[in-house]
Amino acid sequence: MKSSVLIVDDDKTIRQELAEYLSNDYVAYTASNGYEAVRTINENSDIEVVLSDLKMPEMDGIGLLKKIQDNNRDIVTIFMTGYSTIESAVEAMRRGAYDYLTKPLDLDKLEITIKNAIDNKKLRAENIMLKERIREKYDSVEIIGSSKKIKEIMELIKRVSATKATVLILGESGTGKELVANVIHYNSLVANGPFIKVNCSALAEGVLESELFGHEKGAFTGAIFMKKGRFELADGGTLFLDEIGDLPPSIQVKLLRFLQESEFERVGGTKTIKVDVRIISATNKNLEQLVAENKFRDDLFYRLKVISIEVPPLRERQEDIPLLVDYLLKIFTETHHKQINGIDPDAMKIIKSYNWPGNIRELKNCIESAVVMTIGDRITVESMTPYLTLKHLARVSGKSPENLSELEKNAILAALVKYHGNKADAASALGIGLTTLYRKLEKYGAEV
Ligand SMILES: Nc1ncnc2c1ncn2[C@@H]1O[C@H](COP(=O)(O)OP(=O)(O)OP(=O)(O)O)[C@@H](O)[C@H]1O
Numbered sequence: 001m002k003s004s005v006l007i008v009d010d011d012k013t014i015r016q017e018l019a020e021y022l023s024n025d026y027v028a029y030t031a032s033n034g035y036e037a038v039r040t041i042n043e044n045s046d047i048e049v050v051l052s053d054l055k056m057p058e059m060d061g062i063g064l065l066k067k068i069q070d071n072n073r074d075i076v077t078i079f080m081t082g083y084s085t086i087e088s089a090v091e092a093m094r095r096g097a098y099d100y101l102t103k104p105l106d107l108d109k110l111e112i113t114i115k116n117a118i119d120n121k122k123l124r125a126e127n128i129m130l131k132e133r134i135r136e137k138y139d140s141v142e143i144i145g146s147s148k149k150i151k152e153i154m155e156l157i158k159r160v161s162a163t164k165a166t167v168l169i170l171g172e173s174g175t176g177k178e179l180v181a182n183v184i185h186y187n188s189l190v191a192n193g194p195f196i197k198v199n200c201s202a203l204a205e206g207v208l209e210s211e212l213f214g215h216e217k218g219a220f221t222g223a224i225f226m227k228k229g230r231f232e233l234a235d236g237g238t239l240f241l242d243e244i245g246d247l248p249p250s251i252q253v254k255l256l257r258f259l260q261e262s263e264f265e266r267v268g269g270t271k272t273i274k275v276d277v278r279i280i281s282a283t284n285k286n287l288e289q290l291v292a293e294n295k296f297r298d299d300l301f302y303r304l305k306v307i308s309i310e311v312p313p314l315r316e317r318q319e320d321i322p323l324l325v326d327y328l329l330k331i332f333t334e335t336h337h338k339q340i341n342g343i344d345p346d347a348m349k350i351i352k353s354y355n356w357p358g359n360i361r362e363l364k365n366c367i368e369s370a371v372v373m374t375i376g377d378r379i380t381v382e383s384m385t386p387y388l389t390l391k392h393l394a395r396v397s398g399k400s401p402e403n404l405s406e407l408e409k410n411a412i413l414a415a416l417v418k419y420h421g422n423k424a425d426a427a428s429a430l431g432i433g434l435t436t437l438y439r440k441l442e443k444y445g446a447e448v
């Protein structure tokens with residue numbers, strides 16, 4: 001299939017000659033100014049390269065480049081410039097243009113530049129896709145754990161993956177809800193289809209609506225292009241709606257309709273769009289309570305939780321901790337190029353006894369910090385601090401803080417090293433006040 005190129009120049013002769021020359025190898029479109037170019041791009045989704053003059057009346061090349069970038073479509077831009085505007089051409093490159101050619105054009109060079117631009121764009125797209133795959137593999141599509149609860153969840157995942165049922169995942173922050181969503185998608189019938197994620201709490205209501213459902217051109221000021229929403233992008237795959245508890249009421253209605261009829265309209269549009277998308281949602285909020293408070297529609301709640309999976313907090317599955325620690329140690333020794341081959345029993349005891357309010361995400365942070373802090377080849381109690389506070393150490397070791405001197409001293413020194421001698425930061429990491437820190441330093445005879 002021929003790639004498509006849009007030629008933009010206010011000089012009619014240049015436009016026509018270039019179009020004729022390029023039409024052997026490309027589908028060539030033309031536009032005589034920036035506005036017309038925007039319209040042509042909007043109407044022709046096949047355009048991959050824009051070859052544009054820099055100096056044009058009204059919207060110049062840089063203005064056009066900005067519009068193209070706002071549109072988020074993967075289009076490469078090449079500028080043509082006379083010697084007088086080379087400076088602007090360099091500016092355009094700085095802002096993300098692919099290349100510039102000086103007028104009068106050398107046609108061989110033009111051809112090579114366009115060809116390279118298209119190759120480069122393909123490579124980039126491939127690269128992004130590969131990176132995404134690696135990231136997803138690395139950010140484990142593997143659930144670690146052998147507790148009864150985790151085994152039950154894995155069993156449930158296996159069963160729902162084979163269906164297209166809507167799934168609601170519940171659980172405290174950091175328990176692995178997003179991980180569960182990943183595993184469901186990648187084990188499902190649509191595993192090769194798109195997996196699109198939206199964080200419903202991250203965007204303002206209006207933006208979220210057009211992000212989800214897309215918008216028509218002219219739907220609001222600034223909507224100069226039609227834009228597909230995430231529902232359309234997820235066609236043939238899975239849409240993961242994270243933090244669903246934060247979905248504003250107006251969007252709840254639209255989502256409900258989608259769940260009932262698989263259809264919706266873009267913002268500002270009248271055309272009904274039908275897509276085939278599996279919905280997985282997640283929240284750490286108590287949806288039942290939100291329903292009771294009239295903040296979440298009950299009909300939507302029931303539609304979402306055809307299957308619901310509750311991911312238990314880490315403190316309710318302590319048996320999983322050693323496996324998780326091993327797994328995380330392996331990951332972080334690799335990332336930080338460390339040689340660490342284990343963890344002291346004392347340190348493990350501390351980890352097991354802590355109640356991990358931030359769940360696996362917190363455990364992950366703690367292990368990463370320990371790996372970085374460790375000097376020898378094993379994780380020790382000292383390397384666990386300052387991550388876990390002295391108070392906690394005192395509680396689990398059964399000693400009063402006064403009897404913890406050796407441990408405490410090491411913890412304080414480690415914290416000071418970590419925070420480059422900044423005492424306020426060290427104190428707050430240790431969970432003690434600044435004056436207490438000074439007092440202790442004095443007690444240990446350390447330089448204050
Ligand atoms: N069982 C597990 N095995 C391996 N890694 C896990 C496990 N559970 C969670 N993780 C990892 O812990 C981190 C936090 O998990 P995730 O982002 O899925 O939590 P979440 O429940 O979505 O949290 P939040 O509610 O804050 O969004 C991720 O890096 C995830 O890969």
Ligand SMILES: [Mg+2]
Pocket residue numbers: 177178242
């Ligand atoms: Mg999450």
